[in-house]
Amino acid sequence: MIIRVFTTEVYKELHQEFEAKFKEISVPLVKGQKGLLGLEIAKPTQWNPNTYAMISKWRREEDIINFAGENWNEAHIPSGMEKFISDCAVQHFINIEIEQT
Numbered sequence: 001m002i003i004r005v006f007t008t009e010v011y012k013e014l015h016q017e018f019e020a021k022f023k024e025i026s027v028p029l030v031k032g033q034k035g036l037l038g039l040e041i042a043k044p045t046q047w048n049p050n051t052y053a054m055i056s057k058w059r060r061e062e063d064i065i066n067f068a069g070e071n072w073n074e075a076h077i078p079s080g081m082e083k084f085i086s087d088c089a090v091q092h093f094i095n096i097e098i099e100q101t
Helices: 012-031 061-068
Strands: 002-010 036-042 051-058 085-094
Touching (some): 002 012, 012 036, 051 061
Antiparallel strands (some): 002 085
16 A cells, blocks of 8 residues: 655635635545545644645555656646645655554
């Protein structure tokens, strides 16, 4: 499993509008992808007041390529979301299995 962590800095005055669009545009776009195993989105805390995150879990690398293209190590910003973002990053990790108790 591959875990994709997308973080974005959103202009403070656009937080409310961004949150609505994040759920209306970005979430359905990702949820509709083959190979997606799970999806979470998160909003800022006092320690990172402008940072939002999307954490997605993918079955394999090919599934991410089908979603984000050959340059899947770069952030994929859906049309209509660009105006909210001052900066963004994406990182990928391979899952380490842990025993469930």
